[in-house]
Amino acid sequence: MIYNLQIFGAYFAQFLKTRMSYRTDFFVSxxxxxxxxxxGLLFVVFLxxxxxxxxxxxxxxxxxxxxxxxxxxxxxxxxxxxINLYGFGNRYIIQGQFDRVLLRPLNSLAQVLFxxxxxxxxxxxxxxxxxxxxxxxxxxxSIGMLDVGWLFVSSISGAVILISVFxxxxxxxxxxxxxxxxxxxxxxxxxxxxxxITIFNRVIQFILSWVIPFAFVAFYPxxxxxxxxxxxxxxxxxxxVALVSVVVAWVFWQFGVSxxxxxxx
Amino acid sequence: MSLxxxxxxxxxxxxLKMLAYRARxxxxxxxxxxxxxxxxxxxxAIFAGKPEGYRISGYTxxxxxTYVSVGWIARSFYFSNIDDEMDDLVRSGQISVYLLxxxxxxxxxxxxxxxxxxxxxxxxxxPVGAVILLCFPINPxxxxxxxxxxxxxxxxxxxxxxxxxxxxxxxxxxxxxxxxIMRAKYNLINLFSGLLLPLSFLPDWLRVAMEVLPFKSxxxxxxxxxxxxxxxxxxxxxxxxEFAWAFGLLAAGMILWTRAxxxxxxxxx
Numbered sequence: 001m002i003y004n005l006q007i008f009g010a011y012f013a014q015f016l017k018t019r020m021s022y023r024t025d026f027f028v029s030x031x032x033x034x035x036x037x038x039x040g041l042l043f044v045v046f047l048x049x050x051x052x053x054x055x056x057x058x059x060x061x062x063x064x065x066x067x068x069x070x071x072x073x074x075x076x077x078x079x080x081x082x083i084n085l086y087g088f089g090n091r092y093i094i095q096g097q098f099d100r101v102l103l104r105p106l107n108s109l110a111q112v113l114f115x116x117x118x119x120x121x122x123x124x125x126x127x128x129x130x131x132x133x134x135x136x137x138x139x140x141x142s143i144g145m146l147d148v149g150w151l152f153v154s155s156i157s158g159a160v161i162l163i164s165v166f167x168x169x170x171x172x173x174x175x176x177x178x179x180x181x182x183x184x185x186x187x188x189x190x191x192x193x194x195x196x197i198t199i200f201n202r203v204i205q206f207i208l209s210w211v212i213p214f215a216f217v218a219f220y221p222x223x224x225x226x227x228x229x230x231x232x233x234x235x236x237x238x239x240x241v242a243l244v245s246v247v248v249a250w251v252f253w254q255f256g257v258s259x260x261x262x263x264x265x
Numbered sequence: 266m267s268l269x270x271x272x273x274x275x276x277x278x279x280x281l282k283m284l285a286y287r288a289r290x291x292x293x294x295x296x297x298x299x300x301x302x303x304x305x306x307x308x309x310a311i312f313a314g315k316p317e318g319y320r321i322s323g324y325t326x327x328x329x330x331t332y333v334s335v336g337w338i339a340r341s342f343y344f345s346n347i348d349d350e351m352d353d354l355v356r357s358g359q360i361s362v363y364l365l366x367x368x369x370x371x372x373x374x375x376x377x378x379x380x381x382x383x384x385x386x387x388x389x390x391x392p393v394g395a396v397i398l399l400c401f402p403i404n405p406x407x408x409x410x411x412x413x414x415x416x417x418x419x420x421x422x423x424x425x426x427x428x429x430x431x432x433x434x435x436x437x438x439x440x441x442x443x444x445x446i447m448r449a450k451y452n453l454i455n456l457f458s459g460l461l462l463p464l465s466f467l468p469d470w471l472r473v474a475m476e477v478l479p480f481k482s483x484x485x486x487x488x489x490x491x492x493x494x495x496x497x498x499x500x501x502x503x504x505x506x507e508f509a510w511a512f513g514l515l516a517a518g519m520i521l522w523t524r525a526x527x528x529x530x531x532x533x534x
Contacts, residue, residue, distance in 0.1 A: 022441045029445030036445075039452040046466050047311065052321060057310035120445055185295035191303050199310035204302075 007106065008114045015116050029120040037072055037124030040194075041131055044068055059196040063226060066135035071194040071218035072128025073151075074158030076121040083118040085166045089173030089181040099262050109167065109253050141225050154221035157242035161216055162190065164245035167253055174256030186212070193217040209234070216241045275373055276380030290389060297337055297393045298400065304333045304461070305401050322465040323494070329463075331404045332488050335415075336460050338394045339487060342386050343423040345378035348450070351434030352443050355529075364526060371431055371518050378427050407493035414500065418487035421507040422458075425482040428514035429454070435518070438525040459485025479510035 019026055047053065048061040056064050092098040092112065101111045136143060143151075169183040193214035197205050208215040221238045223231040312319065312326040319325065324332065351374065354360040363370055397403070406412045433450050437443050455461055457480040464475050464485045475481055486503060489495050495503055 025441045028440060029442065032445030032449035035449040036452045039449075039456045043456060043461050046468070047307070047462055049466070049468070053311055056307070057313045180289055180292065182292055184292050185299055188296050188299040188303075192299075195303075195307065200306050204306075 004106065004110070008110065011114050012117065016119075019119060026119070030123050033120035033123035034127055037076075037127035041065075041068060041072075041127065056196065057199045059198075060139075062135045062138040064196065065131055066139065066141075066225065067196060067218050067222045068194050069128045069131030069133075069135060070155070070222040071158075072124050072131065073155045074162065074217045075190065076123075076125035076128060077155060077159035078162040079121045079124075080118050081113045082163060082166055084112050084115050085163075085170045085183070087179075087181075088112070088170040088183075089177070090179045093173050093177060093260075094179060096262055098260060102257075102260075108257055109250070113163070136225065139226070143225075147225065150221070150224055154224070154238050157238045158217035158221065160242040161213055161245045164242075164249035165212055165214075167249040171249075171252040171256035174260050190214060190217070193219060195219070213241050213245065271368060272372065272376045275376045276383065278377070278380070290392070293341075293389060294393050294396055297341055298396055301334055301337050301397050301401060305330060308333060322463060324463060324465075327402065327404055328492055330402055332463065332492065334397050334401050334403045335491055336484050336488050338390055338397055339419050339422075339484070340460060341390045341393045342382055343419060343426050343483065345381065345423075345427050345430050347374050347378055347427055347430035348434035348437075348443070348447055350374070350377075351431070352437040352447070355437040360529065364529075370526075371515070371522055374431060374434075375424075375427050375515075378423075378430075382423060406491050411490055411493045414495070414504075415487050415491040418482070418490050418504065418507060421504070421511050422483040422487055424511040425479050425507070425514060426454070428511060428518055429479070431518040432514065432521065435521055435525045438529055454480060454483065457481075458483035459488065463488075479514060482507045482510055 044064060048056065048064060050061050054061055059067075092101070098108075101108050104111060165186065166183060169186055170181065173181050189212060192200065192204065192208055197208055197215045197219050200208070205215070209220075216234075216238050220231060220234045223235045308326065308329045311321065312329070315321075315326070321329075351360075354363065363373070366373075406415060429450075433443070433447060436446055440446070457464075457475055457478070459475075459481055460483070464472055464481055467475060475485075486495075486507060
């Protein structure tokens with residue numbers, strides 16, 4: 001375990017060196033990432049201007065912003081490693097880079113996930129955190145030590161759920177060779193997780209809770225901070241859902257690896 | 266004539282390349298369905314509890330739902346990957362091959378994009394439209410003239426989008442990685458073109474700026490033509506504005522291309 005941590009620590013250090021060798025580019029990407037986060041947020045701000053439109057089907061503007069900020073935090077953690085899953089089928093399977101991964105005496109999934117990082121997502125993490133704190137002030141939420149602990153646990157859980165879903169989708173690439181894979185539409189499905197789930201119809205609510213559990217990325221855990229009833233159970237299920245997701249993702253991944261055939265030359 | 270056949274072959278090649286990626290269609294259609302679905306439910310929730318015919322920033326709920334659906338169907342036609350492709354060419358060094366060819370690089374990229382868009386209109390936008398029409402309510406335009414204006418305006422929007430993408434693609438000559446910039450552009454254009462919400466929802470100071478800037482040609486203007494919301498006496502000036510921006514941006518791309526190409530240094534070799 002310690003040994004593995006040391007190795008992935010070295011992976012990270014190595015990545016940091018290459019990334020920092022082009023400082024201006026890193027800075028430009030960081031600003032771009034903040035812009036990406038801000039534009040998504042601006043949609044909500046323009047939509048619910050607080051004058052003509054003050055609520056989204058019973059959810060106040062501040063609550064919607066709070067959930068949105070929460071989602072940005074989980075998603076930023078997710079995208080800091082998920083960058084390797086993006087285009088997995090093309091890079092690892094079709095171009096055959098997975099051979100290299102298998103040759104090393106380390107867990108294959110961990111190698112793929114930690115091969116490179118998307119540090120730019122710190123930008124949207126900060127925007128998300130700022131949005132959440134701003135909304136919390138309007139809502140009069142006081143944040144104690146326990147709440148900070150919950151935010152930490154649940155946003156990591158949220159990120160783990162997202163990573164697990166995309167690991168499952170990526171492992172499909174072991175069975176069907178395709179450059180793009182089946183993941184792209186699911187990146188759009190993530191945006192459902194940024195809003196109060198009750199605005200969607202029952203079928204979508206069920207799917208987002210129990211099939212592709214994106215409602216646990218931000219919405220359910222965020223209700224911990226609201227003065228509302230009805231979501232307590234689901235809210236605190238978040239870490240458990242994350243755990244189950246990991247197990248499912250692991251099973252799919254192992255099955256995929258067992259079917260892997262190198263493209264060869 | 267030979268010029269037409271040269272650029273015609275770029276269109277044809279793009280067309281054939283697209284045929285090769287079939288899986289992309291199914292996932293692509295699902296992508297657009299999810300795009301529309303999330304905004305469909307958001308607008309439903311925004312209008313929840315409001316009386317029928319209630320207007321927010323000038324739009325009723327049925328108008329808004331049509332706006333969103335038609336907006337995304339049109340987007341499946343007008344988007345292009347010129348910036349991404351230019352980045353690849355610079356990154357891989359293949360750009361040097363294109364510099365040797367006796368063709369105008371910008372025209373080639375844009376004609377390729379035209380080829381892809383023509384392909385998509387039949388094989389992608391149509392099925393996307395059919396699926397969206399099955400799932401969500403879309404009202405027809407008030408008259409066929411409105412539809413023609415929408416089509417013309419979308420074509421100009423395509424050209425505007427392609428010119429902007431070309432300009433963004435030029436940044437690949439200056440930065441090591443433009444992925445972040447392309448993502449930011451993608452999000453900024455979705456917002457400021459009026460695809461996500463009509464520009465009349467923006468705060469006044471920003472709305473005034475967006476009325477002047479070219480992004481509205483991409484979604485807001487065409488969609489208002491579709492809904493019959495452009496007063497007849499303004500049609501001429503609105504279209505003229507779209508024309509001017511599209512060709513102005515093309516010209517800017519042409520000028521900046523010569524600059525960027527002259528400072529190109531290729532890796533290795």
